[in-house]
Amino acid sequence: MTNRxxxxxxxxxxxxxxxxxxxxxxxxxxxxxxxxxxxGSTGFHLVGxxxxxxxxxxxxxxKALQNSIVFTVCAQAIVIVCSTILSMxxxxxxxxxxxxxxxxxxxxxxPVSLGTIGWKWILDSIYSVITWVxxxxxxxxxxxxxxxxxxxxxxxxxxILVHCWRLIPFSTVIMLAGxxxxxxEIPEAASIDGAGFWRTLFHITIPMMTPIISVAxxxxxxxxxxxxxxxYILTAGGPFDSTQTLPSLAFATGxxxxxxxxxAAISLFLVPVLVAVAYFMLRVAHRAEVV
Amino acid sequence: MQRSGFRTVGARIVHVSVLVVFTILLAFxxxxxxxxxxxxxxxxxxxxxxxxxFNAKPTxxxxxxxxxxxxxxxxxxxxxxxxxxxxxxxxxxxxxxxxALARLTGRWGQRLGIGIFLTYLIPxxxxxxxxxxxxxLLGLQDTIWSVVLVYPSMTIPFSIxxxxxxxKSIPKELEDAAMVDGLTRFGAFIxxxxxxxxxxxxxxxxxxxxxxxxxxxxxxxxxxxxxxQMVGVGIPIFLVRGxxxxxxxxxxxxxxxxxxxxxxxxxxxDRFIAGFTVGAVK
Amino acid sequence: MAVVETRNLTKVFxxxxxxAVNKVSLATREGEFLVFLGPSGSGKTTLLRxxxxxxxxxxxxxxxxxxxVNHLTPRERRIAMVFQSYALYxxxxxxxxxxxxxxxxxxxxxxxxxxxxxxxxxxxxGKLLGRKPRELSGGExxxxxxxxxxVREPAVFLLDEPLSNLDAKLRASARExxxxxxxxxxxxxxxxTHDQVExxxxxxxxxxxxxxxxxxxxxxxxxxxxxxxxxxxxxLGSPPMNLVEFSDVIVGxxxxxxxxADLLPGAKHVRFRxxxxxxxxxxxxxxxxxxxxxxHFESKEIIxxxxxxxxxxxxxxSVHDFAVAESDLRFFDRKTEKRxxxxxxxxx
Numbered sequence: 001m002t003n004r005x006x007x008x009x010x011x012x013x014x015x016x017x018x019x020x021x022x023x024x025x026x027x028x029x030x031x032x033x034x035x036x037x038x039x040g041s042t043g044f045h046l047v048g049x050x051x052x053x054x055x056x057x058x059x060x061x062x063k064a065l066q067n068s069i070v071f072t073v074c075a076q077a078i079v080i081v082c083s084t085i086l087s088m089x090x091x092x093x094x095x096x097x098x099x100x101x102x103x104x105x106x107x108x109x110x111p112v113s114l115g116t117i118g119w120k121w122i123l124d125s126i127y128s129v130i131t132w133v134x135x136x137x138x139x140x141x142x143x144x145x146x147x148x149x150x151x152x153x154x155x156x157x158x159x160i161l162v163h164c165w166r167l168i169p170f171s172t173v174i175m176l177a178g179x180x181x182x183x184x185e186i187p188e189a190a191s192i193d194g195a196g197f198w199r200t201l202f203h204i205t206i207p208m209m210t211p212i213i214s215v216a217x218x219x220x221x222x223x224x225x226x227x228x229x230x231x232y233i234l235t236a237g238g239p240f241d242s243t244q245t246l247p248s249l250a251f252a253t254g255x256x257x258x259x260x261x262x263x264a265a266i267s268l269f270l271v272p273v274l275v276a277v278a279y280f281m282l283r284v285a286h287r288a289e290v291v
Numbered sequence: 292m293q294r295s296g297f298r299t300v301g302a303r304i305v306h307v308s309v310l311v312v313f314t315i316l317l318a319f320x321x322x323x324x325x326x327x328x329x330x331x332x333x334x335x336x337x338x339x340x341x342x343x344x345f346n347a348k349p350t351x352x353x354x355x356x357x358x359x360x361x362x363x364x365x366x367x368x369x370x371x372x373x374x375x376x377x378x379x380x381x382x383x384x385x386x387x388x389x390x391a392l393a394r395l396t397g398r399w400g401q402r403l404g405i406g407i408f409l410t411y412l413i414p415x416x417x418x419x420x421x422x423x424x425x426x427x428l429l430g431l432q433d434t435i436w437s438v439v440l441v442y443p444s445m446t447i448p449f450s451i452x453x454x455x456x457x458x459k460s461i462p463k464e465l466e467d468a469a470m471v472d473g474l475t476r477f478g479a480f481i482x483x484x485x486x487x488x489x490x491x492x493x494x495x496x497x498x499x500x501x502x503x504x505x506x507x508x509x510x511x512x513x514x515x516x517x518x519x520q521m522v523g524v525g526i527p528i529f530l531v532r533g534x535x536x537x538x539x540x541x542x543x544x545x546x547x548x549x550x551x552x553x554x555x556x557x558x559x560x561d562r563f564i565a566g567f568t569v570g571a572v573k
Numbered sequence: 574m575a576v577v578e579t580r581n582l583t584k585v586f587x588x589x590x591x592x593a594v595n596k597v598s599l600a601t602r603e604g605e606f607l608v609f610l611g612p613s614g615s616g617k618t619t620l621l622r623x624x625x626x627x628x629x630x631x632x633x634x635x636x637x638x639x640x641x642v643n644h645l646t647p648r649e650r651r652i653a654m655v656f657q658s659y660a661l662y663x664x665x666x667x668x669x670x671x672x673x674x675x676x677x678x679x680x681x682x683x684x685x686x687x688x689x690x691x692x693x694x695x696x697x698x699g700k701l702l703g704r705k706p707r708e709l710s711g712g713e714x715x716x717x718x719x720x721x722x723x724v725r726e727p728a729v730f731l732l733d734e735p736l737s738n739l740d741a742k743l744r745a746s747a748r749e750x751x752x753x754x755x756x757x758x759x760x761x762x763x764x765x766t767h768d769q770v771e772x773x774x775x776x777x778x779x780x781x782x783x784x785x786x787x788x789x790x791x792x793x794x795x796x797x798x799x800x801x802x803x804x805x806x807x808x809l810g811s812p813p814m815n816l817v818e819f820s821d822v823i824v825g826x827x828x829x830x831x832x833x834a835d836l837l838p839g840a841k842h843v844r845f846r847x848x849x850x851x852x853x854x855x856x857x858x859x860x861x862x863x864x865x866x867x868x869h870f871e872s873k874e875i876i877x878x879x880x881x882x883x884x885x886x887x888x889x890x891s892v893h894d895f896a897v898a899e900s901d902l903r904f905f906d907r908k909t910e911k912r913x914x915x916x917x918x919x920x921x
Contacts, residue, residue, distance in 0.1 A: 006476055007395025014388030014447055021422070021444035022410055028421035037424075082313070089309040100310060102557055103318040109556035110321070110549035111505040111523045118320040118545055121327070121538055127335070129323060129342045142338075169317060177564050188627050189660035193721070194648040194677035203673075207664045215568050226414030229507040233527050247416035254420045255512055263420045270417050278409045285405055 032264035039258040051265040060241045061266065064249040067156070071245060072224045075163040079220055080213065082164070083171035084206075090172065091179055108169040116233040119162050123148035123234075152242035155235050159243050162234060163224050170223075171216040178212025179205070214284050218277050225273055246270060321549070327542035328353055335539060353539030357530075362517055363544055366525040369435055373521065374503040376439045381446045381499045386492065388447070389454030390480055394466075408452040415445070415508040423512050437513035438521070442506065446499040453498070453566040457491035458484065494562040501556050504548070522548050575638035575651075575728035575761060577601045577624060582633035584619055584785075592631065593619040595785040601729075601763065606755050608776035609765045612808070616785035617765045621731050624763065625654050638728060648677070653722035654731040657738060659714045661706040667693075667717050668702040674725045692724040695757070711739050712747055719751075723758060730762040736771065748774060769809050773797065781805045803910040806903065812860060812876045814903070819869070819919040823905040828860070828878040830901035834894040836883060843902070843918060847875065847895040849887055857881050866892070 036047050055061045086104070090097065107115055122129050131145035140146070149155050182205065190200045206213070228247035231237060237244035237252060244252070246269055254263015326342070327335065329349040340346045357363050392400045392407075422441060423432075431437040461484060469479040485492070503521075510521040517529050526544045530537055556563075578600040585592040594616040601607045609617040622628040624635055626647035635642050642650050653674075662670050671689045680688070693699045696716040706714060715735055722730060735751075736744050752775055755762055766772055772779050773793040781788045781796055781804070789801035800806035800814075806825050807813040814825045834844055846866040853860040861877040864870060877895065879887065887893060899915075906913045 003395045003476065007391040007400075009391075010387035010395070011391035014384040014451060017384055017447060018407070018410060018444060021441060022413055022418065025418040025421040025425060026413070028424070029418060032421060085309060086313050089306055089313075100314055102553075103314050105557055105560065106321050106549070106553055107317050109501075109553040109560075110545075111507075111552065113507045113523045113527045114545040114549050115320065117527045117541060118324055121542070122320060122323060126338060127538075132338075132342050165317065165320075168313075173560060173564050174568060177561075177568060183658065183660065185656045185658055185660040186662065188647075189654070189656060190662075190673075190677070191627070192625060192647045192652065192654045193674035194725070195673070196648070196677075199677055204662060208662075210664075212568060219567065222412055222414065226416050228416050232507075232511075247414070250416060250420065251508075251512075255423065260420055260424070267417050267420060270414065274412055274414075274417075278412055281409065281412075282405065 037260040064244040087175035174216040324546040357540040366522040385450035393458035578636040605777040608772040610772040611782035615782040653727035659718040692720040825903040828876040834896040842896040
């Protein structure tokens with residue numbers, strides 16, 4: 001058999017699998033969004049844009065959409081800045097670097113749900129360690145501590161915090177890889193040309209790292225925007241829907257609330273962002289090939 | 292001499308502070324888990340006590356509760372079994388698939404590769420609703436087989452991408468020499484390429500296994516009964532009885548599960564990052 | 574324009590081991606083209622990097638223009654450097670690459686364009702200003718690197734093997750361009766290379782380095798005709814000088830000095846019986862590999878170079894009378910390998 005035939009045969013099972021378990025469900029999601037499907041009922045009718053109309057009018061949905069965007073943007077901003085700083089600190093070898101790297105990576109490599117549960121207790125209204133430290137530093141009086149997960153604004157900040165906590169290690173490692181790809185002669189040439197630390201950083205190093213920063217950013221956006229685990233475990237969307245995001249709302253509506261159609265419709269709002277991310281990923285990959 | 296001396300000292304202080312601050316912020320919750328695992332309940336639940344020290348003697352009670360009175364061990368077993376099965380399925384599908392894309396398909400192979408990589412971007416939170424119906428229709432609802440079926444759809448795309456890069460870096464001459472020596476193309480693949488690619492394959496194994504242990508959405512959606520659940524869902528959902536959180540055991544469970552996975556993942560991190568960076572880093 | 578001087582400069586990378594650079598003392602002359610020549614590992618690049626300020630010396634001093642600069646950062650030393658890989662900023666256009674040093678040194682913006690165009694014109698790359706480095710050929714990149722170096726009008730130029738990344742054909746023309754460039758600009762230049770042909774062709778003086786130690790400093794003529802030790806003697810010249818060992822002395826003579834006896838009339842010379850084992854025909858010359866008859870010489874391969882103008886007939890297997898003019902013999906002390914005075918021929 002020819003190479004092409006062999007290639008097709010070796011490749012077919014994987015493609016089939018992906019089509020059946022990703023492609024087909026995706027089509028189904030779209031169908032559900034335009035239907036009146038519910039868990040338990042066997043009827044299935046197409047209802048046009050009815051689902052979209054009703055969810056767009058729902059305040060929970062609007063809040064969830066807003067939250068998804070706000071959480072993602074805030075988290076990415078913090079993550080990119082922190083991981084740039086941290087990657088600079090980790091660049092040059094030093095004695096405990098291996099150990100530090102291991103410790104710094106823990107938030108990313110540990111399962112999402114478990115790290116989040118840890119934070120749930122750290123942010124507990126009564127027993128929070130942070131509260132204890134703040135009281136000890138006399139910023140707060142005892143028993144008057146803020147409700148980290150109970151007060152809407154603080155809850156939102158907490159969700160963003162946990163996302164940042166998870167993503168900073170991931171971004172840092174990607175950035176480190178990016179920095180190591182810059183030949184060491186470039187900053188040396190810049191130094192000889194008269195550039196100081198800041199000029200070299202902003203005019204040479206960071207511009208050269210743009211592809212890698214883009215990759216870290218794009219992945220970070222996907223991980224934050226499409227996550228429901230952190231929200232579900234930390235706040236379950238509360239208090240009063242103030243931390244609900246699109247994925248967590250889709251889960252609450254579609255699985256817990258049995259309204260498959262509405263759930264599917266909500267989750268479809270993830271698609272535009274994913275398409276945009278995919279487009280930019282392709283551009284980064286393409287530009288990288290050219291060099 | 293004075294000037295550069297100061298700059299070095301100042302820079303060093305900043306350097307060390309940055310490292311210390313970030314290390315504390317990032318690793319702290321795990322240190323906390325360690326302490327909570329061994330603190331007596333009286334100590335844990337007294338608000339005035341200094342949380343960083345043991346105000347009462349350390350105890351193994353939480354561990355006893357965890358291993359004795361919960362389904363924790365069963366969850367670990369479930370997860371390990373599912374992990375192993377998913378690894379096997381992934382290898383069976385991704386290794387030949389990646390080879391096909393790397394060697395046998397030319398230009399459009401490269402494009403397909405990137406296309407496959409992009410499917411990694413399709414999140415569980417988009418597909419979980421239709422998939423839950425598919426799973427129910429197949430009668431796999433509430434069993435571990437539901438996730439055994441679905442998880443490879445998450446591991447295969449990235450594994451193909453990883454292995455593609457790996458196979459491409461093996462010189463073609465090796466296979467050509469094997470074929471001149473009498474092997475078929477497929478034979479050369481099995482006998483030459485696969486053995487050489489052990490480290491790439493190992494990366495796929497670790498990646499698939501850690502993905503299974505990390506996954507939350509599908510396990511939560513497809514599996515309801517406590518005894519069939521995965522450890523990543525069991526701990527947050529079932530170690531909480533109503534409104535009462537057994538924090539000590541909870542933290543113990545988190546710690547015990549996280550550390551081995553963290554160690555495993557760490558060993559292979561560089562490879563994953565290479566796969567993630569889409570060739571943006573050459 | 575300035576003089577670069579090093580005094581007992583040493584660089585040790587690993588404690589207890591031999592330094593990469595060991596007590597090197599040298600001084601350039603104003604406007605000269607000084608070459609650091611040596612095999613890889615000889616310390617020539619480390620020496621250059623210390624002068625640039627990219628490595629800190631373990632001990633010793635570096636002076637530029639009479640001022641000790643050990644504590645100064647590279648940007649404060651008023652030097653310019655061209656790296657082996659050229660180190661062009663890939664994300665900037667050629668224009669911005671050349672303008673970068675001006676921006677960094679806070680030269681007023683109005684002057685940028687004139688200076689960049691002057692530098693580009695000097696190197697003939699005026700047409701390339703809008704391009705990015707990845708769109709340029711190797712030779713063009715080298716010129717951009719030079720333009721970036723010259724635009725600041727530095728006191729010293731440092732060049733780290735800039736021709737080694739070019740393919741062989743390009744190297745010769747690039748070499749000539751560099752020589753012209755130096756003539757027109759006249760800045761003191763230090764040039765690092767492992768290629769002795771480049772060194773001889775381009776250098777006003779050559780610093781021969783081996784294992785971090787200066788073996789000889791001199792004009793091409795000095796290092797070729799009067800090598801200070803056996804290393805210099807064999808490193809310069811291809812094929813290398815023939816060296817024969819005796820009990821307390823090493824005698825050397827260059828292949829081009831070892832000729833058929835009847836082609837050396839008049840001059841006082843020493844005769845040998847030479848058996849030719851192998852001949853390489855290279856067009857403009859023939860290289861003979863053979864052995865001198867006589868129990869002491871038998872094991873050593875002796876090389877002779879005959880130019881194409883000399884008669885044929887020295888084929889493999891034949892034996893002839895060959896000779897070396899007395900004045901072409903070089904003597905080296907066997908223990909120190911350093912040059913010694915002429916003495917009576919130990920084989921008689």
